[in-house]
Amino acid sequence: MSKIRTLDQLQSILDQELSWRFKEIASLKILVRRADNMASATAVRASIPLLYGHWEGFIKNTATHYLEYINGQSIKYRELVSCFIVFGVKKKINELSTSKQSETSIEAIEFLLNKLDQTASLKVDSAIRTEFNLSSKVFVNILKSINIDTKNYETRFKLIDESLLNRRNHIAHGEYLDVEPEGFRDLADEVLNMLRWFKTDIENAASLEQYRNRYNQRLPLQADG
Helix, strand or coil: CCCCHHHHHHHHHHHHHHHHHHHHHHHHHHHHHHHHHHHHHHHHHHHHHHHHHHHHHHHHHHHHHHHHHCCCCCCCCHHCCCHHHHHHHHHHHHHHHCCCHCCCHHHHHHHHHHCCCCCCCCCCCCCCCCCCCHHHHHHHHHHCCCCCCCHHHHHHHHHHHHHHHHHHHHHHCCCCCCHHHHHHHHHHHHHHHHHHHHHHHHHHHHCCCCCCCHHHHHCCCCCCC
16 A cells, blocks of 8 residues: 555545445435335345445544554654554553563663654554444544544434444344334435544644644653752
C-alpha cells in the first residue's frame, strides 16, 4: 500500500471508501423497495447484516487511513496529541503496567523518554479495533483514540446499538426478526449520514492538524529539580 502523505491523497482514498459503499447501500434500498410482500421480509433480513458491515468497515478503514496519513507526515512523537503516541509505544506501556521487575519498568520508562524525539511510527495494522461488534461504546473508544469529538454522534447511540447492531446479531444467530421495508430504508439513510459525518470529521481533523500537540512540541523535555 502506498503511503498517504497529502490531504488530497487522503481525501481521494476516503472518497473511494465511501463511494462504493454508498452505491451498494442504495442498491439494497432499491432491492427492498422492489421486493413483493412475500420476499420483502427476506430482502430486509439479508440487507441488515450488509448494512452493518458497511458501518463497521467504513469506520475501521477510514480511521486506519487517517493514522496512515499521520505516519506520512514524518513528525516526532512529542509533536503528537497523547492518544496518537499510544499507537507507537503501546507495547512498552503494556510492559510498564504489567511488569513486577524494576529493571523492566526502568527500561520501559527510558524507552518512552528517548522515543519522544524520534519520528513517530504508529502501528497502524491492528490499531483500530471494532471487536466485530461496533457498538456505541466501541465507537466512542475509537473516536477518543483518534481525537474526534463524540458529541455529533451521541443522539445516534441508541440507533447504533438497537436498530443496527442488535438486529444484525439476531439475524446472524438465525433468529426471526420482522422489520418493515420503510424501517430499513430509514435505517440505511441514518447509517449513510453517520458515514458522511465521520468522513467529514476525519478530513477536518487532518486539515486542521488536530493530531498535533502544539504545546508540547515547543517545550524541551525537562527533568525535575
